[in-house]
Amino acid sequence: xxxxxxxxxxxxxxxxxxxxxxxxxxxxxxxxxxxxxxxxxxxxxxxxxxxxxxxxxxxxxxxxxxxxxxxxxxxxxxxxxxxxxxxxxxxxxxxxxxxxxxxxxxxxxxxxxxxxxxxxxxxxxxxxxxxxxxxxxxxxxxxxxxxxxxxxxxxxxxxxxxxxxxxxxxxxxxxxxxxxxxxxxxxxxxxxxxxxxxxxxxxxxxxxxxxxxxxxxxxxxxxxxxxxxxxxxxxxxxxxxxxxxxxxxxxxxxxxxxxxxxxxxxxxxxxxxxxxxxxxxxxxxxxxxxxxxxxxxxxxxxxxxxxxxxxxxxxxxxxxxxxxxxxxxxxxxxxxxxxxxxxxxxxxxxxxxxxxxxxxxxxxxxxxxxxxxxxxxxxxxxxxxxxxxxxxxxxxxxxxxxxxxxxxxxxxxxxxxxxxxxxxxxxxxxxxxxxxxxxxxxxxxxxxxxxxxxxxxxxxxxxxxxxxxxxxxxxxxxxxxxxxxxxxxxxxxxxxxxxxxxxxxxxxxxxxxxxxxxxxxxxxxxxxxxxxxxxxxxxxxxxxxxxxxxxxxxxxxxxxxxxxxxxxxxxxxxxxxxxxxxxxxxxxxxxxxxxxxxxxxxxxxxxxxxxxxxxxxxxxxxxxxxxxxx
Amino acid sequence: xxxxxxxxxxxxxxxxxxxxxxxxxxxxxxxxxxxxxxxxxxxxxxxxxxxxxxxxxxxxxxxxxxxxxxxxxxxxxxxxxxxxxxxxxxxxxxxxxxxxxxxxxxxxxxxxxxxxxxxxxxxxxxxxxxxxxxxxxxxxxxxxxxxxxxxxxxxxxxxxxxxxxxxxxxxxxxxxxxxxxxxxxxxxxxxxxxxxxxxxxxxxxx
Numbered sequence: 001x002x003x004x005x006x007x008x009x010x011x012x013x014x015x016x017x018x019x020x021x022x023x024x025x026x027x028x029x030x031x032x033x034x035x036x037x038x039x040x041x042x043x044x045x046x047x048x049x050x051x052x053x054x055x056x057x058x059x060x061x062x063x064x065x066x067x068x069x070x071x072x073x074x075x076x077x078x079x080x081x082x083x084x085x086x087x088x089x090x091x092x093x094x095x096x097x098x099x100x101x102x103x104x105x106x107x108x109x110x111x112x113x114x115x116x117x118x119x120x121x122x123x124x125x126x127x128x129x130x131x132x133x134x135x136x137x138x139x140x141x142x143x144x145x146x147x148x149x150x151x152x153x154x155x156x157x158x159x160x161x162x163x164x165x166x167x168x169x170x171x172x173x174x175x176x177x178x179x180x181x182x183x184x185x186x187x188x189x190x191x192x193x194x195x196x197x198x199x200x201x202x203x204x205x206x207x208x209x210x211x212x213x214x215x216x217x218x219x220x221x222x223x224x225x226x227x228x229x230x231x232x233x234x235x236x237x238x239x240x241x242x243x244x245x246x247x248x249x250x251x252x253x254x255x256x257x258x259x260x261x262x263x264x265x266x267x268x269x270x271x272x273x274x275x276x277x278x279x280x281x282x283x284x285x286x287x288x289x290x291x292x293x294x295x296x297x298x299x300x301x302x303x304x305x306x307x308x309x310x311x312x313x314x315x316x317x318x319x320x321x322x323x324x325x326x327x328x329x330x331x332x333x334x335x336x337x338x339x340x341x342x343x344x345x346x347x348x349x350x351x352x353x354x355x356x357x358x359x360x361x362x363x364x365x366x367x368x369x370x371x372x373x374x375x376x377x378x379x380x381x382x383x384x385x386x387x388x389x390x391x392x393x394x395x396x397x398x399x400x401x402x403x404x405x406x407x408x409x410x411x412x413x414x415x416x417x418x419x420x421x422x423x424x425x426x427x428x429x430x431x432x433x434x435x436x437x438x439x440x441x442x443x444x445x446x447x448x449x450x451x452x453x454x455x456x457x458x459x460x461x462x463x464x465x466x467x468x469x470x471x472x473x474x475x476x477x478x479x480x481x482x483x484x485x486x487x488x489x490x491x492x493x494x495x496x497x498x499x500x501x502x503x504x505x506x507x508x509x510x511x512x513x514x515x516x517x518x519x520x521x522x523x524x525x526x527x528x529x530x531x532x533x534x535x536x537x538x539x540x541x542x543x544x545x546x547x548x549x550x551x552x553x554x555x556x557x558x559x560x561x562x563x564x565x566x567x568x569x570x571x572x573x574x575x576x577x578x579x580x581x582x583x584x585x586x587x588x589x590x591x592x593x594x595x596x597x598x599x600x601x602x603x604x605x606x607x608x609x610x611x612x613x614x615x616x617x618x619x620x621x622x623x624x625x626x627x628x629x630x
Numbered sequence: 631x632x633x634x635x636x637x638x639x640x641x642x643x644x645x646x647x648x649x650x651x652x653x654x655x656x657x658x659x660x661x662x663x664x665x666x667x668x669x670x671x672x673x674x675x676x677x678x679x680x681x682x683x684x685x686x687x688x689x690x691x692x693x694x695x696x697x698x699x700x701x702x703x704x705x706x707x708x709x710x711x712x713x714x715x716x717x718x719x720x721x722x723x724x725x726x727x728x729x730x731x732x733x734x735x736x737x738x739x740x741x742x743x744x745x746x747x748x749x750x751x752x753x754x755x756x757x758x759x760x761x762x763x764x765x766x767x768x769x770x771x772x773x774x775x776x777x778x779x780x781x782x783x784x785x786x787x788x789x790x791x792x793x794x795x796x797x798x799x800x801x802x803x804x805x806x807x808x809x810x811x812x813x814x815x816x817x818x819x820x821x822x823x824x825x826x827x828x829x830x831x832x833x834x835x836x
Contacts, residue, residue, distance in 0.1 A: 102654040167665060175658040179650070205661060209669035217676060217772065224761060226768035227683075228676060234683025234765035243672060608790055611803055 008552045008615055018553035020104035023511055025111050026089030027408065030401075032115050033082030038475070039122065040074035043067045045472055048432075052465035054453040061449040065132035066151070068447055070125075072135030073155065076251070077162055078118040080393055084258045085110070085169055087400050088197045090408045092173060094504035094511055095191045097182025097520045097527075099548065102175035103168075105607070108557035110169035116561035117162025120568050124154035131155035134447060136244055137218070139229035139237040144222045150572055156219040157568040161561070163208050163215070170204030173197055182503070183542040184522030188282070191502045191526075192268075192275060193400075195282055196261030199289040203250045203257070206293065211247035214240060223571055238303055245296035253292035255389060257285060259396025260327055263349045266399050267331050269499050270346035271338025274526060277330040284323035284330075291320050301372045310369040317367035324360055328353060343497070344418030348399035351426050355395060359387030362437065377447075380440025386433045398425070398478075405485075406492035410510045417481040424474030431467025435460040501529040506539050508625075514548040517622045545623075547616040554612070560603040567596025641724050645805035652806035659810040663817050670821050673773045674828060681833070683765035689757050691766070691833030696750075700830050703746040704822065707781075710739030711819040714812045721808055726800045729808070733792050736815065740785040747778050770829065777825055780818045787811055 010018055019025060047067050050058045059067065093101055101107050124130040131151040133142040142152050177198045181190070190198075218240065220226035227233035229240045268275040275281060297305060297313040305313075331353055340346070362384040366372050375381055398421075405413045439460050444451060451457050492509040503520060504511070506528050518541035524530040531539055570592030578584035586592060642648045646656060684690050717732035751771070761771050788811050795804050 103658060106658075171658055171661045171665070174661050175654050179654050179657055205665045206668050209665045210672045213669055213672035213676065217768075220761075220768065220772060226762060226772070227765040228680065228768055228772075230765070233763075234680065234685055235768075236679055236683075236765070239676060239679050243676070246672070605790065608787075608807070609794065611798075 010553055015553070017558055018108075018555045020108050020551050020553055020557075021513060022089045022093050022101045022104065022107055023408070025107050026086045026091075028111050029082045029086035029089060029114075030408075032111075032118065033079050033086055036074050036078035036118055036122075037083065040071050040079050041472065041475060043071040043074065045468055047071060048465040048468040050450070051461050053462065054451050054455075054458055056450055062129075062132065064449040065134075065447075066125075066130040069132050069134055069137075069155075070122075070130045073121065073131070073159070074118075075389075076135065076255070077159060078114075078121065080255050080389070080397075081166055082114055082118075083397050084200070084255065084393075085114075085166075087193075087258065087262065087397070087404065088169075088173055088200075091400075091404055091504055092194050092197045093176060093180070094407070094507065094515055095194045095502050096177060096180060096185050097503050097516060097522060098176065098180035099515050099519070100180075100551070101172050102179055103172045104551045105554060105557065105612070106168050106172050108554065109560060110165040110172065112165070112557045112561035113168075113564060114162045114165030116565040117158045117160070117165065120161060120565055121154055121158030124151055124158075127154070136248070137240075138244075139218070139221075139235075139240040140231065142218065142240075143229055144225075145230070145232075153219070153222055153572040156215045156222065157572060160212060160215045160219070161564045161568055163212050164564070165561075166204055167208045167212075170201040170208070173201040174205065177201075182516075182519050182522050185527070188279065189522060189525045189527070191261075192264035192278070192281055192285075193258070193261035196257040196264075196285055199285050200254050200257045203254045203289050203292060207247045207250035207254065210243055211251075214243035214247065217243070219571070223575060238300075241300050241303060242296070245299045246293075249296040249299065250289075250292045252385075252388070253288055255393045256396075257288065259352070259393045259400075260285065262396045262400035262403070263331060263352055264334075265502070266345050266349040266403050267334050268526075269403070269497060269501055270341045270343060270349075271335050272341075272499050273334055273338040274501075274529075275330065276333035276336075277326070278525060280326055281330050284326040287323040288320060291316060291323075295320065298367055298369075298372075301369045302376045314367055314369045318364055321360060321364050328357060328360075341499075343402070344413070344415055344422055345399045345403035347419065347422045347426075348395050348402065351422065352392065352395040352399065355387060355391035355426075355429070359384060359391055362387065375440060377445055378440035379436045379444045379446055382446045383433045383436035383440060386436075390429055390433070395426075398422075403497070404504075406496040406509045407504055408510060409486075410490035410492050410508075411485050411488055412492055412496055413485050414481050417477055417484065421474050421477040421481060424477060425471050428467045428470030428472075428474055431470060432464050433467070435463050435467075439464075495528075501526040503527050503539070512622075512625050514550065514617055514622070517548075517626060518545055519543050545619055547618050548622065549614055549616055551614045552612050554607075556603040556607055560600045563596045563599030563601075563603065565596070566599065567593045570594070570596055641800065641802070641805070643722060645721070645800065645802050646809035648802045648805070652802060652809075655806040655810055656813075659813055663813065666817060670773075670776070670824075673769075673776055674824065677769040677773045677829065680765040680769040681829075685764035685766075688763050688767070689754075689759050691770075691829075694754055694757060694759055695830050695833050696753075697830065697834060699746060699750055700826065703743050703750075704826050706739050706746070707743045707819055707822050710736045710743070711816055713739065714815045718809060718812045721800065721805060724800070726795065729800070730792055730795060733788055733808075737785050737788050737792070740781055740788075740815075744778065744781055744785070747774070747781075774825060774829065777818060777821055780814075780821070784811070784815055784818060788815070 016024065016028065046059060047064070050056055050064055089107070127150060129149045129151045131137065131154060133147055133152060137152065137155055140146055177194060217226070217228040221228050221230055227235040229235045229237050231237060264275050264281060295313055295317045297309060298317045301310050366375055366381065366384055402413055402418055439457060442456060444457050494508055495505040496509060506520065507516060520527070520539035521542035528539065570590060573587055574590050574593065578587055646652050681691065713732050713736045717729045717736065720729035720732060759767050761768060791807055791811055798804055
């Protein structure tokens with residue numbers, strides 16, 4: 001063991017800006033993802049206010065386009081993805097008995113690039129207009145010809161930067177789960193949440209580069225006058241749709257699989273039963289991940305791909321209902337005969353099941369290509385994907401947050417406020433989106449700024465708006481809950497739900513910096529439960545107590561993402577009429593972009609040249625931690 | 631996390647996999663290359679979809695491409711893959727000096743390839759095949775240029791690693807870096823094989 005390297009620890013803001021600790025990065029993801037969730041939610045409320053009555057002019061038509069674009073983009077890329085990464089960071093290493101992720105430094109890069117991309121995207125609101133071509137940014141609407149402001153530039157560049165973060169995050173979790181599992185933690189003993197994190201990471205790895213290429217191509221079209229999607233010079237607008245959805249459909253499964261994992265953990269814990277059909281659950285997860293790559297063209301049935309392609313993609317899409325159905329039945333059978341406790345976490349999990357089934361059923365309806373010609377671009381589609389994303393992923397996330405909050409922060413969230421939140425959010429959700437199925441079937445198109453009186457849309461839209469307000473109210477209750485909770489003492493026990501089954505409940509809440517004082521020996525699925533059933537209160541250690549090696553904090557990830565942020569702005573504003581001054585010369589010659597990239601490359605150079613020796617946490621400090629808790 | 635365990639005396643046979651950090655790095659890099667495969671796969675798809683969209687009066691692929699130059703570039707790059715294998719073999723037998731020489735030769739080949747590519751692109755531009763000429767030209771320069779940028783990055787990266795080994799020696803920290811740089815170099819070679827076939831040979835034929 002190499003001793004003598006100085007212990008590097010910062011405190012306060014500097015600690016948060018330089019941390020490479022997966023638990024703190026998880027909290028950073030949660031904070032910023034939560035912030036963007038509120039921004040996206042606010043945009044949703046503005047959309048609903050505009051639509052509450054016919055011929056409303058609460059916001060201008062152009063602003064409405066910006067709102068719906070930014071609502072979708074923010075919710076998918078800046079709220080849902082980081083909140084998934086928050087849970088993965090906070091929990092996956094603990095569930096597999098690891099001291100850290102495989103690449104702690106890369107983990108920090110993942111967070112900071114996501115954050116820089118997210119901020120850059122939202123800067124567009126204050127810089128002459130947000131993107132307004134829908135979250136799918138279909139060409140030619142998004143090409144320079146039809147979108148001459150900088151809005152779409154922010155979209156293509158902001159998402160590229162955020163995408164880097166997601167991609168390296170995915171690689172990190174794949175390597176962590178493959179290489180860092182504790183002794184005895186075989187793949188088929190891994191908790192379900194870790195399994196879904198694993199498959200989601202694999203999907204990220206194979207889906208996000210396609211989006212990157214699409215965004216790069218569109219950026220080249222817009223910034224360097226390329227012709228990928230410019231039909232006048234031989235470009236092909238449908239090519240964008242293909243590239244976008246080859247990423248976009250796996251993205252749907254990237255979002256929903258971790259929610260499946262959370263639900264499996266929560267239902268099993270609060271039914272005090274082993275997860276029913278664990279191996280079929282694993283199989284179904286892998287199968288969904290696999291099929292997720294073969295269905296992208298079901299978003300494009302009306303594009304004119306022809307009956308053969310439509311039929312194939314239609315069948316492939318319907319096939320996904322099979323593994324998903326397996327999961328639904330497994331959850332039901334897990335609850336069957338269990339001693340169920342309806343904590344807030346479990347309410348969200350149990351509420352998830354029928355809600356997600358409804359989203360799944362409309363999914364199969366949409367998969368039927370001939371019928372899809374009727375549903376396409378109507379509110380029926382809006383209802384469908386909100387049922388799977390809000391009714392699926394978001395309910396799953398809230399379930400996971402209530403379940404793991406004590407492990408992340410050492411405090412239990414208030415259950416009464418939690419239940420009020422659940423009912424407001426759940427009822428509000430169904431009020432908002434259930435009626436939209438019928439609005440769609442009655443012919444209301446999606447993405448419209450307003451509608452005429454006398455079409456029969458009025459009442460259903462009003463109900464939908466009231467529902468959205470109710471969801472907003474619920475979210476406020478959740479925020480109050482967080483504030484109330486954070487004022488309480490930090491006294492959660494190791495296993496605050498008392499029925500914890502997996503390794504994260506064997507260590508203090510919140511987990512110490514090094515997670516496990518001694519790496520545990522895993523002797524079966526539901527490792528902790530197995531020990532409990534044999535009358536033990538803690539895991540058998542797999543190693544003697546000794547000094548623990550930790551990576552040093554670093555400010556390079558932060559500066560790397562700042563560099564990319566500056567470069568992004570530089571590329572965007574290189575074109576344009578700035579007169580003849582020095583500033584014009586600087587922008588036209590890409591000096592700003594080169595400067596930004598130079599910062600990033602310099603950080604990479606520094607990281608390569610200067611080895612990080614890390615530091616050791618000595619045995620007496622570990623014992624002291626243990627003593628305090630005992 | 632036994633990290634940078636100080637190895638006194640001889641390095642293990644595969645120093646890149648001697649530590650958990652090293653094993654993580656190698657695995658993580660394989661995964662990264664998986665993502666890169668999708669990246670280039672998408673670029674190839676875009677090129678294949680657009681390669682006939684030349685536009686009126688612009689030079690076609692058949693008129694533009696000069697196979698002798700491209701064949702020479704291919705030969706150079708493929709040879710550089712071989713020399714990088716020799717470098718890794720020298721690393722495994724702990725012959726630091728010969729490893730460094732093979733790496734230097736690899737970098738020189740990489741630079742030669744880049745020189746030829748710049749010469750080639752310059753010719754094309756003079757023949758009216760600019761980045762913004764047509765969908766064919768945009769997708770051509772993006773695909774081949776992405777590959778060229780990868781070669782450039784590799785050249786810089788391996789040069790930095792050579793300097794590091796000179797300063798720090800070959801150990802369990804530097805060995806995984808050399809090893810993954812070798813993987814990277816093979817990957818951009820494989821991509822080039824596809825570019826040579828799909829872009830240049832198919833461009834000449836059809």
